[in-house]
Amino acid sequence: MSLIEMQNVDVRLGGHQALSHVDLAINKGEIVTIVGPNGSGKTTLLRTLIGALKPSRGTVKRSKGVRIGYVPQSLSIDATLPLTVRRFLCLPHRHSTQAMDDALHHAGANGLQDRQMTDLSGGQFQRVLLARALLKKPDLLVLDEPTTGLDQPGSAALYRQIEQVRQDLGSAILMVSHELHVVMSASDRVICLNGHVCCHGAPETVASAPEYRALFGTGTQGALALYRHDHDHHHHSHAEESHEHGACNHA
Numbered sequence: 001m002s003l004i005e006m007q008n009v010d011v012r013l014g015g016h017q018a019l020s021h022v023d024l025a026i027n028k029g030e031i032v033t034i035v036g037p038n039g040s041g042k043t044t045l046l047r048t049l050i051g052a053l054k055p056s057r058g059t060v061k062r063s064k065g066v067r068i069g070y071v072p073q074s075l076s077i078d079a080t081l082p083l084t085v086r087r088f089l090c091l092p093h094r095h096s097t098q099a100m101d102d103a104l105h106h107a108g109a110n111g112l113q114d115r116q117m118t119d120l121s122g123g124q125f126q127r128v129l130l131a132r133a134l135l136k137k138p139d140l141l142v143l144d145e146p147t148t149g150l151d152q153p154g155s156a157a158l159y160r161q162i163e164q165v166r167q168d169l170g171s172a173i174l175m176v177s178h179e180l181h182v183v184m185s186a187s188d189r190v191i192c193l194n195g196h197v198c199c200h201g202a203p204e205t206v207a208s209a210p211e212y213r214a215l216f217g218t219g220t221q222g223a224l225a226l227y228r229h230d231h232d233h234h235h236h237s238h239a240e241e242s243h244e245h246g247a248c249n250h251a
């Protein structure tokens, strides 16, 4: 079976319907990227998958013994608290020096062990968060906008690192990204979310879908359109939303 599966999942947050009718399965070793406008439920989806949020309807099934590493969208560290990278990696559980060195190596963060967390650059900080998620040798690595705050070269380097993790450790990757060109080139599958799954499939299938174009358009204008997208179409039934090879659901 897949590493993790969601079937017909709804999530309500404080009276707000954040997700409706979401079906999703992540298989061993694949890279799946979620795109969608602000507030479209991307973080909610990731947090439901890792078990931090409970669906109000539907099921989340994890394969037996599956290990999931989670890199949150942001993490604030108290600037007055002295905390080295090594100590940070040992929260909440201690790890051997070898395990920490290996994780830092796979995250592209060699040599940062004794640095203060608050002194790290944005790119180094993200790599340390990645290293922390790698400590448990995850079958599935879940990353919520891992390149937030990084410039373009920094983002590209981090995405290359993530792909390297898949090659080195064989982890499947599920991530949220706003960087469309990267999504298209580096992902096996793309899922467009807007409270429900608008559109999903291989990058080229999604790229040619009207729903994707309504969200993203092309070029810079398209990227801006992402943030202006209104939810102006209707939900179809759950049965209509499931397509084996990826499909787009709203005319």
Ligand SMILES: Nc1ncnc2c1ncn2[C@@H]1O[C@H](COP(=O)(O)OP(=O)(O)OP(=O)(O)O)[C@@H](O)[C@H]1O
Pocket: 013, 014, 015, 016, 018, 036, 037, 038, 039, 040, 041, 042, 043, 044, 045
């Ligand atoms: N605790 C909460 N109570 C009520 N509504 C919430 C709560 N948390 C999130 N929401 C709402 O649920 C929706 C989905 O939020 P979520 O953070 O999953 O979106 P997102 O796609 O990750 O957004 P962004 O791109 O801005 O990070 C939003 O409309 C948000 O305002």
